[in-house]
Amino acid sequence: MGRSPCCCHDAGVKKGPWTEEEDRALVEHIQRHGGHVSSWRNLPKAAGLNRCGKSCRLRWTNYLRPDIKRGNFTADEESLIIRLHAQLGNKWSTIATHLDGRTDNEIKNYWNTHIRKKLLRMGIDPVTHQRLPPDDIATASPGAILSAAASLGGLSSALMQVQALQLLLQAVNGGGSAAAAGLMPNSINAAAADNAILNASRSIVPSLLQDQMNLLVSHASSADHLSNIASFAEQQHDVVLQRLNASAPVIGGAAYAEPLAAALVSAAYPPEVAAAADRPVQGFAHLLSEPIEMPSMCSLEDDEDAFWKDMLLESSSLPL
DNA sequence: AACGTCGCCAACCGCCATGAC
DNA sequence: GGTCATGGCGGTTGGCGACGT
Known part of the structure; x- marks a missing residue:
């Protein structure tokens, strides 16, 4: 033919x-x-x-067509597109049937211009939705990853959020200095970078973990699931505490490590699971309400610091 | 102000699937 | 079953505005 x-x-x-x-x-x-x-x-x-x-x-x-919805994509729409793309691949017309008023062309354009780049910045392959090899994400900074993760929602993105958290903790755990972890140019002021990371985490991590665990728990219908989560919570508390202790200079002293670790983990788990894990819920609200000393914006003027300056501004404007 | 670069997105291109004959 | 006409789809292009130098 x-x-x-x-x-x-x-x-x-x-x-x-x-x-x-x-x-x-x-x-x-x-x-x-x-x-x-x-x-x-x-x-x-x-x-x-x-x-x-x-x-x-x-x-x-x-x-x-009169039923076409114009304007920016919402976070829910973006999350849905990512989940559907993970299941369907580049079946734009099929994906479009799940989003009222959106055309396949619009979704395809949005994927190629926004979501694809966002996933790459997070170290996630936009084709396979799997994590890229470490070499490929060497240039992905924790700030960029967190910013990208913070704008996502839904169960599949919860996994991305966990990855973002892991990278954050790796950065914070880099011998007390994110610069030493090789996650940013050496020329960047290490203290400013550490503060930037911590400020980003202060804004984002609690909501990341809360969302992630709410989703996990909402999908865990059996007691067995809850038991596993409680056990996981206990392990996570120890891991987080260990890392924060190693990073005492960054977080403002060893005294903050225990409450911060407890709060990070307890914030991640709903009350009934936290109770099952027998962990206290305290201290974190205090840390959140006290602004951490920030480096002067005036010291971040050259080109290499521009990213961190932007991230500081972004992180300070993100909702808790 | 002029020029170059980049990102966005509407529109196009060409292949494929389907149905009519 | 073969041919043709058409619609549908995904990949790609190019115009245009925003932004930087």
């Missing part, structure tokens, strides 16, 4: 952006026929348009 001839190949058929007059003619024609098109091939002539039928169909389905 050879390729069928298409009117688009006709000489003199207009291409390129649609004018308001053309849009109006197309909409009026389709509305005159009750919103139904029997033949796209014959439509241009009937509507008085010097356009290919295919071009008319695309313009209608992607832009002029």
Whole structure:
């Protein structure tokens, strides 16, 4: 079967952006026929348009259809797209059927221009949705990862959030200095970077963990699940405490390590699970309410510091 | 102000699936 | 079963505005 001839190949058929007059003619024609098109091939002539039928169909389905939702994608929509893409791959039209008023073209564009880059920054392969090898994420800074993770929701992104948290802890655990962990250029002021990380974590980590664990618990219907979570909570407390102790200079002293660790873990688990894990819930609110001493913005002026300056500003504006 | 670069997104291209004959 | 016409789909392009130098 050879390729069928298409009117688009006709000489003199207009291409390129649609004018308001053309849009109006197309909409009026389709509305005159009750919103139904029997033949796209014959439509241009009937509507008085010097356009290919295919071009008319695309313009209608992607832009002029009355039920199309315009404007920015919400966090829920973004989360849904990521989850559906993980299941379906580049089946944009199928994905579009799950989002009211969004077209496959719009979703595809949004994926390629926003989500794809965001996942790469987080060290996640946008094709496989698996974590990239360490070499590939060497340039992914914790701040960028956290910022990206913070804008995501949903169960699949909870896994990304866990990865983000792990990277954060690795950075904080880098011998007391994130610069020493090799996560940023050596020329960057280490104290400023550490404070940046801590401020980012102060804004983001509690909500990351809370969301993550709420989702896990909401999916854990059996007592066995809860038991596993409680056991995991206990292990996590010890791991977090160990890392924070090693990072005492960064977090403001060893005295903060225990309450911070307890609070991080307890914030991650709903009350009934925290009780099962027999861990105190204290101290974290105090830490959150006390601003940590920040480096002067004036000291972050050269090009290499621009990223951290941006991150400091971003993290300070994120909701708790 | 002029120029270059980059990112976004509407639109196009070409292949595939499907249904009519 | 073969051919053709058409719609649907995913990949890609190019125009345009924003931004930086």
